[in-house]
Amino acid sequence: MIHSILSPRYRGHKPAYRRLTLGLIALIAGIALAALLRSPASAQTPRPQAGGDTTIYSRTSRAFEQPAPNLDASWAERHAAGDLAFEAAFVTAPARVNPGLGPLFNGTGCAGCHIKNGRGLLEKGQRVLRVSQLQPSHSTASDAAATLEPYAPEAESPGGNAVSVPGIGTQLQEQGVYGHAPEAVVQITWTEQSGTYEDGTTYSLRSPQIQLLRLDGAPLAEDIAISSRIPQPVFGAGLLEAVPEADVVQRADPSDRDGDGVSGRPNRVWNVVEQRPTLGRFGWKANTPTLLQQSAAAYVNDMGVTNPLFPDADGQMDIDMDTLEAAETYVQTIAVPARTLMDDPQAQRGERLFSTANCTACHVAELRTGAHKIPALANQTIHPYTDLLLHDLGPGLADGRPDFEATGQEWRTPPLWGVGLTQTVLPFSGFLHDGRARTLEEAILWHGGEAELAKETFRAMATDDRAALIRFLRSL
Structure with a gap:
């Protein structure tokens, strides 16, 4: 029998109620601070908002866990319900709450891998x-x-x-x-x-x-x-889902027509709901098309929890569509932390150096969302620093494993928004797909292939210039 984690019994769980209360407090505080920053005194110098109207003004260890401040009451309630789904830990059946774990698994719940909605570690139970x-x-x-x-x-x-x-x-x-x-x-x-x-x-x-x-x-x-x-951060994912496919595809340059050495291309993957290949957006190799499918695959692959998209061989499911859609809604509606150090001369110089090194050929600073079922995500100007395309990063980072149209040397450009908070949220967490890079400098120095010239430009910079570029990245 399917037991939904969104039952009245579970909704009454006190720790979840406290998380909801704290989330509402953060939402109110974010709205108040946003209003202050957009007052006439600051209107003379409009600032690019990382997540558009979903931006939250927090640089704390909880910065990745806040609801988007522009959600209406209905979607804010759905976000809170989704928070319960994301935090739920599964156990073996039979059980009164959250049965369905295993029999083989890597972790017991979403939050156990995506620590505070950020990266995980290359450790058992997370990797x-x-x-x-x-x-x-x-x-x-x-x-x-x-x-x-x-x-x-x-x-x-x-x-x-x-x-x-x-x-x-x-x-x-x-x-x-x-x-x-x-x-x-x-x-x-x-x-x-x-x-x-x-x-x-x-x-x-x-x-x-x-x-x-x-x-x-x-x-x-x-x-x-x-x-x-390693698990990737989940905040801002709804905005990336809302970027029109045509905008992503038009940035592709598989034959490097402009001669800059960068030739990104989209991954085309199987969409389980639509039963056809569509644009891949999520995962380290862009091997998943939607957040619904991403959530469903994580449930069954990471927890052994079968669901409507991926039932067991007999068609049975451990969770229902309501639970699956709640988890989807949660990751769609998490706020994006605002960039800091906007007036810092060193960070400003680092931003210029980042562009001069042609890092922005892949880490595209600005995108625009289109239509989306969640109004808060629609028609937003965002700054995720990704093009959502596959790029060959050379043999140093290659895993030798194909994934739909992605080769063993190709990886999707990871978003850089919030990267400066990575080790604030989870100390000792690493960068790149397997967490090998202990610092942002190491992450840059591992780049090769299409990013070889950008890497070499960074390696040849003077000490002060390298420090400026890293300060810019830490401001994101």
Whole structure:
């Protein structure tokens, strides 16, 4: 029997009520501060708002957890209900509240991976490891998927070109409920490599080396591509969903017609609801088209919780559409933290250097949203610093694993809004797809491929210029 986490019993949960109260207080405070900043005294110098009217004025460790301040009463109520869905922790069935965990899983709830709605760590319970066979020989994706145990459903969509690993599928589940062993044991070792800036300053870059082991400690086959990924921040996602597809596609330049060395292109992925390929927007390789599908895939892949988009083999579901749509609404309606240091001369110089280095060819500063079912997201001028396109970032960051039209060296440009708050929200969290970069400097220095020239421009900068560019990034 499906038990919705939005039942009256759950709504009465006191910690959730306190979170709702704090959210409403933050909403009121944000509106008041927004009104102050838009008063006649400040109207002479209009400031670009990171999330348009969804912008919240907070630089605290809770900056990624606030509701968009321009939500009407109806959508604010839906946001609060979605907050409960996002915070819910699942348990094994049967249970009176939130049954459906497992039998194989990585985490027990959305908030357990996306810490305070920000990044996660490359740690068990948060990380995701996507896998596929490198040389499938006579087997096919459907043949390999058929060898999986029936208790391990996955969100597999037609058109995917990552061949399932027998016994694992395309995503590793590292934990199992009582009586079910995890699919493999993950062993991570870190390697360091050194480099030198043009001015003689040295630096060190680290990267994770991952090996999958059987439960007895023996290594799995070596012909498996492994892509380790940390959870991404979820705030502002509704705005990215609202950017018209035509605006995204028109920025693509797959043959590099303008000769700047940057040739982004869209990923086309299977849309489960529409039953056709559509533009991919979400995930490290833009392999998911909508936030509804992103949420549904996370439920089944990360928690083992089946749902209307990805039911089990018998068509049964652990959660209903109301719960799934509540989680979708929550991530659609989270506020975007405002940029700071707008009048700081060093940050202003860093912004100019960021543009001079052609970082803005991929990290596009300004986009415009179009129509959306949530009025607060429609027709907003936003500053996410992404083009939502795939770019070849070279062998240094390659995972060797295809994902629909994305190659093993391509990654979607991650938004940079809020990047300066990353380690305020979660100390010691890292950057890039697998969290390897401990600092923003390291993240830049790992860039290659289409971003090689931009990386080299940064590496050749004087110390003061590098500091200015990083100060700009920390202001976002």
